[in-house]
Amino acid sequence: MTGSTYLAPYVNWRGQAREAMEFYASVLGGTLEVMTFADMGGVAAGVAEHEVAWVMHSALTVSDSVLLMGSDHPAHVPGEPKKAQISLSGDDEATLRRWWDGFAARADVVQPLDQAPWGDWFGSLDDHYGVHWMFNISGPRAAVG
Template sequence: MSQIITYLTFNGNCREAMEFYQECLGGELKLQTLEDTPRADVFPDQLKGFVVQAALEKDGMLLMGTDMVDRELVRGNSISILLGASSEEQLQEYYQKLKKGSVSAHPLGKTHWGNLFGSLVDKYGNEWLFHYHIK
């Protein structure tokens, strides 16, 4: 099965962000740090807690992340995470939880095309789009 997965890169706070997303969305979170790798001894102690790979899975959703970046990390506005829900209530719940600490928001509301839509930039600088198709 082919799929597109959202993969986020952080500057040392991947664990914190992924645990926040787990609190907001639920699901199972798996983390691997540099300390968990076979070559952990070659890394400085201050880097051993950095996340090599994180995966948050729930109901067919997969959100991944890492602290491993080999260039300057620049947050831009060209990538968003689109979060669809199976009910209006579920979408409201996701929005309210992810809204905590967000820096900007477009409140959830009905659109002219007949759906529930909203957006926000969370406290980690990632843009989330929320969508529910009203039947």
């Protein structure tokens, strides 16, 4: 019996995790689970009072192969929140185009979704939460030569 492995991007914000993850759920669908710093002890655990309602951990389960996680980066944790580039790829054109349309409605489109030289449809955008998304819809391979 073999096991399975999957990639689950994890994105950090400073006070925007709930809003961002709820937006992603509205576009991607799935089930969103959210745990706040208050759920984990809040101020007693070292989190500032104004940050206890922030997201300590969230997970958006879209399917068996699509999982997106995120959290807020409280002030007492050193460093800045880490952003991410996330790629959504596959041959389910209807789903990927629906997701593209949902994100593009509230984003800065960097590369419009269009046929790429390699034969797929590709586009990229920066959402209003600072995350860069890349979409690749598999298509017939472009003729070489």
